[in-house]
Amino acid sequence: MELSERLAGMAGVPVEAFRLLVTLIAGYPIAAIYRKLIVDLENKALHHLFFAFCGLSLCYFNYGKDTYHSLLAISVTFVLVHLLRGAPHLMLGVNFVFHMGYLLLGYYFTASNEYDILWTMPHCILTLRMIGFGFDVADGLKPVSKLSKEQSETALKHPPSFLQLLAYAYFPSGFLVGPQFPYRRYQNFTNGDFRQYEGCVDAGLKRLGMGVLYLIVCQLGLAYLPDNYFLTPEFAEQHFIKRIFFLGFWAKFTLYKYISCWLFAEGALMCIGFTYKGRDAQGNPDWSGCTNVKLMLLETGNTMEHYVQSFNVNTNQWVAQYIFKRLKFLNNRNISYAAALGFLAVWHGYHSGYYMAFLMEYMIVSTEKQIDRVYTKEVLPRYGEILNNSMIYKVLYFVSLKSYNIVYMGWCLTSFVFLKYERWITVFSAVNYFGFIYMFIWACLFHGYRHFVGKPPQNREPAATASTVKQATD
Structure with a gap:
């Protein structure tokens, strides 16, 4: 051996x-x-x-x-x-x-x-x-x-x-x-273009330290919530609230596995002086030129779109530059988005779980945009002053968004990790298909409201399937 x-x-x-x-x-x-x-x-x-x-x-x-x-x-x-x-x-x-x-x-x-x-x-x-x-x-x-x-x-x-x-x-x-x-x-x-700038080793070692921290949390979390647990009758017999939160925390620990690898790689690239991006707002060298995960946005974000914008950043930027923008001649953003989504799914492989994961991402980000439009165009103009002065509302707002952020991350990542239909549909069934049900309820309410009351202002840009596609329109 x-x-x-x-x-x-x-x-x-x-x-x-x-x-x-x-x-x-x-x-x-x-x-x-x-x-x-x-x-x-x-x-x-x-x-x-x-x-x-x-x-x-x-x-x-x-x-x-x-x-x-x-x-x-x-x-x-x-x-x-x-x-x-x-x-x-x-x-x-x-x-x-x-x-x-x-x-x-x-x-x-x-x-x-x-x-x-x-x-x-x-x-x-x-x-x-x-x-x-x-x-x-x-x-x-x-x-x-x-x-x-x-x-x-x-x-x-x-x-x-x-x-x-x-x-x-x-x-x-x-x-x-x-x-x-x-x-x-x-x-x-x-050619030595980045050699005159200092601070790359310190930046790289900090990134290494973050990678070690994320790897430790990942190992501890997945030891308590291993993948196979979610395929067992024991998980399906838990209280519904427990099930969806267990799945959500499992998803975060699983993400940390990828994040720790990216942090290790990025830290080494920083240490060798490869990642120079320019100077930051304070005039110091910025070594984030190859950042693949935006940790602050990832940990403080409250929506699925925040996850999309903060995760696998370089791959998303690649898809924007070499797929989405190259299809500009089609003069149709919907087709370009579909092509970018399709390319990402095919690039990952044949498993049905990849295609379901990207479909869920698109559907959830689209739903978030609809909810945000209703909230900002209909609710805040009428009740904004009362809500902004209510501490109880602020606490409930924060708790609700964080809970949504955790719970729906579990729903989205399930098919991406379990891959085979027989496996991810078992987990979906164990949590009563809640992701489909709540989005369906919202779709009925939203389109019913538009039909009977009036159409809220439309978002003319389709929901992006990845942060790159969003950045590609900037």
């Missing part, structure tokens, strides 16, 4: 999860080595070789011979970019179809009832990175006047060498769980 298996057994965790954690933590000594030995070397090829070697080694440590999947994908993109650069539309089409097709085949042959830590996990990150890279190369062939501000910041006039592309794709703290970033950020970093 190899060392990692023995250590994982001693820690009482699956060996795949142990290797994942070790790989994320490895980003910190790699950052220290780079800053101590590599950063001042004038030969940039040594920088690229260092990152390519470290990333490939970590990938092999996790997935062994399955590393060939990512090597093949990167090689195909490199060949396509150089062979078909003169025909950008063909290059983009072939590149997109190859990467999505390869990823979906991987899902088909490896999928199970659980969220597996297999080679497909980093490959879904790589798929977006290579597709985005193809778009950036194509944008580099266009006149600057025809590019948006975002496109001009990521466009590539000259494609990188194969070593540079390997280093970008396998960047040690970014290839496994994200975050997404364009090649131009990697290029600016290796």
